[in-house]
Amino acid sequence: MTVIDNAIYVDGRRVDTPPTLDATFDALEQHGGFAWIGLYRPDAGELDLVADEFGLHALAVEDALSGHQRAKLERYGDTLFAVLRPARYLDETEKVEFGELHLFVGANFIVAVRHAESPHLGQVRHRLEASPDLLARGPLGVFYAIVDQVVDDYEPVLEGLENDVDEIEEQLFSGDAAVPRRIYDLSGEVMEFQRATKPLVQMMTAVRAELEDRGKDDEVALELRRSLRDVLDHVLRVVEKAGEIRETLQNALAVNATLVAQRQNDETQRLTEASLAxxxxxxxxxxxxxxxxxxxxxxxxxxxxxxxxxxxxxxxxxxxxxxxxxxxxxxxxxxxxxxxxx
Structure with a gap:
């Protein structure tokens, strides 16, 4: 079963936990509020059922089914479609694993389609259910909380990458022949990480701009703008830090090339001196x-x-x-x- 959790929320509180998607749609009509549906690698039939009920655009549904999308934010009528690229650092392999999360955000629903183990959206749901004021902000409040969790999960990834860079700096002057390959592999991971994080800047800016259109008297929109501003600041720090790591790796590659050339020159000089002798x-x-x-x-x-x-x-x-x-x-x-x- 790909439906991980689904519930109906009214005024920030869970009022119903329907056992099936059909029951969820009926409960939404009965209670009002909004529905939060969490799916894990759904099949076409399940996603089509959700798409028919909420009027999701066929192109967005196709992207959610096929996966392998870049991070982006698109609007289809009254529905926002966002693709997030969560990441986690694997200590045992010293690699970064990237996931994919698709979010459909409408006036009375949010559908999360997850294609990887991270992020743990169950934690986000529990945190929001413990904070009714935030959950009462509706689907956009859930959208903010999910993005905030994804961005928070980037911090351990940056720490892991920084640790790898420190190890590379120690290897540079040891003459380890594996250093260039490790720098190359790590640079590829950092570039993938940048492709996952940079679009978030534009995404947060676009969502905040839409909230501003609701007017200054909308207290919910005002609080969401403030929350998204905090996420945007965090994203900017993450993007800046990733850029610094990539620049450090480029410098390390240049230093390694210099050291290799120096060792080659020293060897050539030694051979020349031996030949002269x-x-x-x-x-x-x-x-x-x-x-x-x-x-x-x-x-x-x-x-x-x-x-x-x-x-x-x-x-x-x-x-x-x-x-x-x-x-x-x-x-x-x-x-x-x-x-x-x-």
Whole structure:
């Protein structure tokens, strides 16, 4: 059964709790006042029954059935149709879960169609039933209380997001490779949160403007405007805080990119220095190998032991060979030294 609760209220008090939707419509005609019907993922038949009774627009009914709507406020004749995006922070997964709530607000009814576990509208109903003065303001008074609950539920979400941002700031300088992905995911949640909260500013402003049209002598309208003004102030704070969190995440992403680039530069510099050091060592080894090669070449030539080698018979051949080896090696040493190879 998708009808969570439904009741008839007169002068701020529950006068009847009909067991079925058909009974609710009959009781509304009998007692007057207004009906508050709460539905949880209703099927087309149930919602069509409500739509036929209260004259709900087909487009609004279609939106309520299909879901997946953006936060908005639309007017169809004498009926307001509002879509709210409640949210809650899941500590176990550190994720934000978004719901969807559709409200049909008329002169003598308010129908709440919920597509998620939050918000807990039962708490709103109990709070209003304990405050007859607020409930006596009619369907718009219920509308205010529901929106107020949705906005209040945004506070724990902001606290959870802020805690995630603090953890990211600690991870930034630890070199954790998962930081960019976490920043990206959290930024997506914040953007979704902004899409849920920003339209509320225009919604509250529009409803207050309609109440102003009733005139200054309407005490109920005056009190509702004051209540909605309080909700609007709260919404503005929520929107501002969400904007600050998103800006912080953008800055964190920029800082992370800078740190990654710095680490890459440091690694490149280290590799360059290592390469330069290796090049210097290679030059030194090559230089000494060339210097040693000079006397090795001469001794190799005269070590062939051929019989007809005229220098072998000369008395000064040995000193001349030594002098040639020394001169050859010393010359190479001077050349390499001049080129900073040694």
């Amino acid at each position: 290796q090049t210097v060592q290679t030059k030194k080894i090559s230089s000494w190998a060339a210097i040693i090669f000079a006397p090795s070449l001469i001794t190799g030539i005269y070590g062939m032991n051929f019989h007809y080698m005229p220098e072998l018979a000369l008395p000064w051949g040995y000193p001349a060979a030594l002098l040639l080896m020394f001169a050859f090696g010393f010359g190479l040493y001077r050349v390499f030294k001049k080129r900073n190879w040694l």
